[in-house]
Amino acid sequence: MRIAAECPECLERLVRQTAKYATNDEGLQRRAIDEAMDTVRLVLSPDKVPTQVSGEAQRVIRAVTGNRDPYRQWKDREMDQAGRLFTSVRASYRDGIQSLLTLSLVGNAMDFFKDVSTVEKEMARPVQFGVDHIDKVTEFLDAARSALFMSDDRMEDVLCFVPGVNLCMKKALFLADNAGECFFDLPIVNEMAGLMRVSYVVKKSPVQNDLTEEDLLLSGLYPKMAAEVVSATDTPGLDLSLTSGEFRKEFASADLIVAKGMGHWETLSELSPNGKVFHLLVAKCAPVARSLGVPLGSYVAILR
Numbered sequence: 001m002r003i004a005a006e007c008p009e010c011l012e013r014l015v016r017q018t019a020k021y022a023t024n025d026e027g028l029q030r031r032a033i034d035e036a037m038d039t040v041r042l043v044l045s046p047d048k049v050p051t052q053v054s055g056e057a058q059r060v061i062r063a064v065t066g067n068r069d070p071y072r073q074w075k076d077r078e079m080d081q082a083g084r085l086f087t088s089v090r091a092s093y094r095d096g097i098q099s100l101l102t103l104s105l106v107g108n109a110m111d112f113f114k115d116v117s118t119v120e121k122e123m124a125r126p127v128q129f130g131v132d133h134i135d136k137v138t139e140f141l142d143a144a145r146s147a148l149f150m151s152d153d154r155m156e157d158v159l160c161f162v163p164g165v166n167l168c169m170k171k172a173l174f175l176a177d178n179a180g181e182c183f184f185d186l187p188i189v190n191e192m193a194g195l196m197r198v199s200y201v202v203k204k205s206p207v208q209n210d211l212t213e214e215d216l217l218l219s220g221l222y223p224k225m226a227a228e229v230v231s232a233t234d235t236p237g238l239d240l241s242l243t244s245g246e247f248r249k250e251f252a253s254a255d256l257i258v259a260k261g262m263g264h265w266e267t268l269s270e271l272s273p274n275g276k277v278f279h280l281l282v283a284k285c286a287p288v289a290r291s292l293g294v295p296l297g298s299y300v301a302i303l304r
Helices: 007-022 026-043 050-065 072-090 097-107 116-124 134-148 152-159 179-193 213-219 245-253 262-268 286-292
Strands: 129-132 171-175 197-202 228-231 256-260 277-282 299-303
Touching (some): 007 026, 007 050, 026 050, 050 262, 072 097, 072 179, 072 213, 097 134, 097 179, 097 256, 097 277, 097 299, 129 286, 134 256, 171 179, 171 245, 179 197, 197 213, 256 262, 262 277
Parallel strands (some): 171 197, 171 256, 197 228
Antiparallel strands (some): 277 299
């Protein structure tokens, strides 16, 4: 998804917010904002993805202020709030792939531009989908489950000859988004890990309130995660050009990629559809909603 007319205003708001969180020194805040906005104006163009611009601007703020993790305190609060929200919401969702995917999606309602009471009300409402392809992914994963219970002498025949279903699926990537969402992701990640090898992909180093390996450790969920935890980039979303060659191979060879949040939609929607990238997000801004063809605020589960 490319830069839209509303993006410059949102980018400036993000720059000011990040600088405020990075330092209490007002002079340093002004310098960080000025230099970050100079960067925004320099790199902003219609052919850019919004997350590319925000990533560059936030690198500048971290460098100017010397704060490697401006959202640290925010993430600590978000983790605490998310743990409590998850406890209250979890009882409304049964076990099973379809329900757990929806639960993970509900976690994406968390937003650092909204207060926790607003988010809590949104999570309590029934999920209204703008796009719902959960059935497709559920069928895919259920087929993988069925394959686990087949005898070895039947496995080879079945794996390659079920029309429309790839039972040879061995590997999945689950791209994490906001830090607090790890509570909502854990049940479906562990469910999937019982069917195939799953990598839970976090940020290589802090950016915004996105989940890092350090955050996952602080949450207390790391030992409970059945998936392998790996890191990719230090930018919002997933800019494959900034990842290692090894990660790009893993991405290309994965049978399923679950991508949480708008940042992953902004970046990965630039790739050609291949039928294996499954986006779970709330369309929190007008440009993203327009690109998806859904009303603002819609829950989206779309397989590209």
